[in-house]
Amino acid sequence: xxxxxxxxxxxxxxxxxxxxxxxxxxxxxxxxxxxxxxxxxxxxxxxxxxxxxxxxxxxxxxxxxxxxxxxxxxxxxxxxxxxxxxxxxxxxxxxxxxxxxxxxxxxxxxxxxxxxxxxxxxxxxxxxxxxxxxxxxxxxxxxxxxxxxxxxxxxxxxxxxxxxxxxxxxxxxxxxxxxxxxx
Amino acid sequence: xxxxxxxxxxxxxxxxxxxxxxxxxxxxxxxxxxxxxxxxxxxxxxxxxxxxxxxxxxxxxxxxxxxxxxxxxxxxxxxxxxxxxxxxxxxxxxxxxxxxxxxxxxxxxxxxxxxxxxxxxxxxxxxxxxxxxxxxxxxxxxxxxxxxxxxxxxxxxxxxxxxxxxxxxxxxxxxxxxxxxxxxxxxxxxxxxxxxxxxxxxxxxxxxxxxxxxxxxxxxxxxxxxxxxxxxxxxxxxxxxxxxxxxxxxxxxxxxxxxxxxxxxxxxxxxxx
Numbered sequence: 001x002x003x004x005x006x007x008x009x010x011x012x013x014x015x016x017x018x019x020x021x022x023x024x025x026x027x028x029x030x031x032x033x034x035x036x037x038x039x040x041x042x043x044x045x046x047x048x049x050x051x052x053x054x055x056x057x058x059x060x061x062x063x064x065x066x067x068x069x070x071x072x073x074x075x076x077x078x079x080x081x082x083x084x085x086x087x088x089x090x091x092x093x094x095x096x097x098x099x100x101x102x103x104x105x106x107x108x109x110x111x112x113x114x115x116x117x118x119x120x121x122x123x124x125x126x127x128x129x130x131x132x133x134x135x136x137x138x139x140x141x142x143x144x145x146x147x148x149x150x151x152x153x154x155x156x157x158x159x160x161x162x163x164x165x166x167x168x169x170x171x172x173x174x175x176x177x178x179x180x181x182x183x
Numbered sequence: 184x185x186x187x188x189x190x191x192x193x194x195x196x197x198x199x200x201x202x203x204x205x206x207x208x209x210x211x212x213x214x215x216x217x218x219x220x221x222x223x224x225x226x227x228x229x230x231x232x233x234x235x236x237x238x239x240x241x242x243x244x245x246x247x248x249x250x251x252x253x254x255x256x257x258x259x260x261x262x263x264x265x266x267x268x269x270x271x272x273x274x275x276x277x278x279x280x281x282x283x284x285x286x287x288x289x290x291x292x293x294x295x296x297x298x299x300x301x302x303x304x305x306x307x308x309x310x311x312x313x314x315x316x317x318x319x320x321x322x323x324x325x326x327x328x329x330x331x332x333x334x335x336x337x338x339x340x341x342x343x344x345x346x347x348x349x350x351x352x353x354x355x356x357x358x359x360x361x362x363x364x365x366x367x368x369x370x371x372x373x374x375x376x377x378x379x380x381x382x383x384x385x386x387x388x389x390x391x392x393x394x395x396x397x398x399x400x401x402x403x404x405x406x407x408x409x410x411x412x413x414x415x416x417x418x419x420x421x422x423x424x425x426x427x428x429x430x431x432x433x434x435x436x437x438x439x440x441x442x443x444x445x446x447x448x449x450x451x452x453x454x455x456x
Contacts, residue, residue: 020342020343022343070341071342072339074338093326096326096330097326100329103325116315116318117319118235118236118237118279119234119279120279158335159336159339161332161335161339168329169328171321174320174324174328175321
């Protein structure tokens with residue numbers, strides 16, 4: 001195929017790239033595919049069109065932290081799950097609570113996590129989160145011992161279908177009624 | 184899940200028949216059941232809660248307990264019992280629970296102490312615990328929310344249509360000159376590896392028989408080794424020469440004599456006389 005000349009052909013190139021890419025495609029990635037310079041605004045417009053083109057189809061174009069990707073519409077996931085009946089093991093509450101603390105309070109040290117949860121952080125918990133590439137070390141706090149500072153990764157956002165942390169519900173939404181400690 | 188486990192634990196009934204206690208002016212006859220978990224149930228208890236904050240939160244939310252208004256002495260005794268058990272089970276957790284009980288007792292004792300009026304406005308000793316409980320509770324709920332969110336690999340299926348990957352690396356271009364040069368190099372090197380072809384030696388046994396006979400006409404008596412020129416002749420020629428000697432001997436044209444074993448062999452024409 002020769003270089004796409006009109007906008008319709010460019011849209012097709014975008015479509016095939018998005019359908020075959022294993023990682024979300026960023027606007028930078030998309031620009032690389034065209035010899036002629038294509039404006040980011042044009043790309044966004046084409047992506048919008050693509051989204052509309054696929055409105056009635058089984059896949060949808062979504063934007064996540066590192067770019068755009070096609071994914072199955074949620075209503076079909078039940079069927080897809082039957083292809084792989086082995087359920088992914090659930091993370092323990094300790095893992096999820098640690099993840100929540102890192103997501104909402106990042107960058108945090110292990111000490112911060114222990115302070116909030118009231119129990120020592122099991123090294124295994126941090127390892128699981130790092131192996132999943134949901135959490136990594138972004139630096140050290142300049143206090144004695146220079147403890148590592150943990151933060152969530154873009155991969156975490158991608159996996160949770162988020163564009164940014166701001167899309168997580170606000171922490172205040174989780175605060176229940178006041179706690180009365182009567183003495 | 185945690186409340187499920189808790190329900191399985193039989194509430195520990197206080198053995199004392201009566202409890203003379205008054206709380207906010209009301210007679211108080213029964214200890215709050217949930218606080219008294221038999222040490223035997225400790226393993227379930229530990230699994231059900233993520234820590235002392237989690238336990239405290241559970242007690243508050245489930246029964247609207249006046250958490251700090253419980254008999255501290257009893258609570259401490261219970262805790263110490265747990266500690267003993269924990270030593271055998273999960274020592275690292277024991278410290279966390281012990282710390283919490285110490286904190287509760289400290290708050291309680293500070294509340295009991297009469298406060299000088301002028302510093303009445305001082306921070307409520309409970310405030311810090313309340314702050315921690317609220318923070319922990321919101322994190323706990325946030326964790327549940329994260330857990331329920333759809334995730335790639337579980338509830339999100341990402342498109343990954345197959346395509347035949349073409350190698351990104353372009354094959355380098357080759358000119359005719361490059362090719363010629365390469366061929367020359369090959370030829371140059373080939374010389375070094377040239378095989379020494381061993382052709383079929385055009386040696387005839389018959390011809391050598393004649394040569395030997397001719398020599399014997401001249402010398403009439405030769406030592407066997409004199410027939411072979413080891414320095415000049417190659418192995419094929421020596422072999423052919425040997426075969427010629429044998430053939431001559433077989434045909435009775437030549438006689439070989441030896442005086443004693445390992446002594447020189449002499450060759451001479453077999454004269455007919």
